[in-house]
Amino acid sequence: MRDQWNSKLGFLLAAIGSAVGLGNIWRFPYVAATNGGGAFLLPYFFAIITAGIPILILEYTMGKTYRAGAPVTFARINRRFEWLGWFQVMISFVIAIYYFAIIVWCLSYIGFSFTQAWGNDPTRFFTEDFLGLTDSALNLGGINTSLLLPFLLIWAVSAFIMYKGVSKGIETVCKICLPILFLMTLILVIRGITLPGAVDGLNYLFKPDWNALKDPGVWVAAYGQIFFSLSIGFGIMLSYSSYLPKETDVVNSAFITATANHGYEIFAGIGVFSIMGYMALQQGVSVEEVAASGIGLAFMTFPTAISALPALNAIFGVCFFGALFIAGITSLVSILQTVVTGFHDKFEVSHKKAVTIVMVPSFVLSFLFITGAGMNILDIVDAFINNIGIVSAGVIELILITRFFDAEKLRREANEFSNFSIGRWWIYTLRIVTTVVLGMMIVLNTREYLANGYGGYASADINVFGWGTILFVVVFADVLTTMKGKDGYRDLDKISYKEVN
Incomplete structure (x- = not known):
């Protein structure tokens, strides 16, 4: 029998916990700063109104109306659409596998913060001493034994949460973790803005470059940030x-x-x-020189900033990496639940059995990311699964729902119990604006990867872990679609809103 949220607040905290992930802390500031600074906020807010909120409304409505995760929801809309649901589920499965590794790094760095164990060269410490990074994604180099203990601990915690279910597991964890996350972030902000040079960092982030708005790439970047940040397009919000x-x-x-x-x-x-502004002041360089994207910012640049602080270094380090850790955990359980819901809804399995079906293979595969090649593999897989996989899933979803299904029916469903109604603009923004922009993203990203590869990696690395990951998702989505499900899983009359524990 299906679980149910204990309250609307529990659902909202879980949804926010899923959306507030690692990328919010390290990806958004860099994307904004390198795409027009303060001017980026204009396309950013435009993308929120025309894509972020409309797609959230769409997926909330579909999930609630059809009472299932992505595969069965799409199957109940049209049995030919089921493949898309499994495509989204397999994307979540892949993300969950490498998300574990990043959370392991965060947990380790919480411990390192007490002594600033990264020393005077955080980059060398992270890549060589901590990760034992090899020169290729195909050169695994063996399992990094120093990561095994935190790796097993994260797996045990995740499994415990998942086995407890939606209301007793995920909802409870999010109610505890989200307030802690916001408190830690508040400490970071207060400490940051009181440091010398903070104004320079904020100017770099918010100073508007209005000429950037003429660049279509800036608008595409804004939509991309919204899409990835809100956990839309790969089954999470449908599941929740x-x-x-x-x-x-x-x-x-x-x-x-x-x-x-x-x-x-x-x-x-x-x-x-x-903090970046303070660090730039201490080193006598520009903020742009110390600001780096993604993993580099979190595990190589920021430790240098922590060590340079005049006081309370350990507390600040624990708050920063603790915030990353909590954001990672709340996002991870949402990603795992997407996959679990897919198996539970289609096949005749209990929640706990579905959790086991998902956790065991993902546990085995995630060992790849604690090998010497782990960060290289993660970088490639993350780029392809986000920039091609998720965007493709989103575009296909919008085309199928707005052009081959009665989207007006979903609009009426959304408005039925809402305090304020959405008009037909909602359908047109999804059908035209968002579909076109995401379509542009797919074309631009695919052309770039085919022509220039990614990140300077060898073509063999890209083919195996980049295009190979996309092929893996497509093939397994097809396999799961063709597998026989429980009787009547596509039938609308099987939907029940009565909670049975």
Whole structure:
């Protein structure tokens, strides 16, 4: 029997916990700063209104109405659409596998913060001493035994949460973790803005370059940030909303989730770039020289900033990596639940059996990411699964729903229990604006990867872990679609809103 959220607050905290992930802390500030600074906020907010909130409303409505995760929801809309649901589920499965490794790094660095174990050269410490990084994604170099203990600990915690279920596991964890996350972020921001040079960092982040708005790439970057940040397009919000009571106001819920997520992005960005400004002042260089994207910012650049602080270095380090750790855990359980829901809804298996089906193979495969090649593999897989996999899933979803299904029916479903109604603009933004922009992203990203590869990696690395990952997702989505499910899993009359524990 299906679980159900204990309250709307529990659902919102879980949804916000999923959306507020690692990328909010390290990706958004850099994307904004390198795409026009303060001017980036204009396409960013435009993308929120025309893509982020409309897609959230769409997925909340579909999940609640059809009472299932992505595969069965799409199958109940049209049995030929089921493959898309499994495509989204397999994307989540891949992300979950490498997300474990990043959380392991965060947990380790919480410990390192007490003594600043990274020393005077955090880059060398991270790549050589900590990861034992090899020169190729295909040169595994063996399992890094120093990562085994935190790796097993993260797996045990994740498995415990998942086996407890939606209401007793995920909801409870998010109610505990989200307030702690925001408290840690508040400490980071307060400490950051009180440091010398903080203004320089904030100027780098927010100073508008209006000429950047003429660049189509800036607008594409804004839509990309919204898409990845809100966990839309790869089954998470469909899964979470499938556990909602029928009377839930999905329109209001979408606005609350988006507002909380994007507010947190900007708030965390203030803290991160205040520190970058201080670091630039100490080194006598520009903020741009010390600001790096992604993993480099979190595990190579920021430890240098922590060590350079005049006081309370350990506390600041624990807060920063603790915030990353908590954001990672709340996102990880949402990603895993997407896959679990897919198996539970289609096949005749209990929740705990579905968890086992998902956790065992993902546990085995995730060992790849604690080998010497782990970070190289992670970098390639993450780029391809996000920039091609998720965007493709989103475009296909919008085309199928807005052009081959009665989207007006979903609009009426969304408005039925909402405090304020959405008009037909909602359908047109999804059908035209968002579809076109995401379509441009697929074309640009695919052309770039085919012509120039990615990140300077060898073509063999790209073919195996980049295009190979996309092929893996496509093939397994097809296999799971063709497998026989429980009788009547596509039938609408099987939907029940009564909670049975």
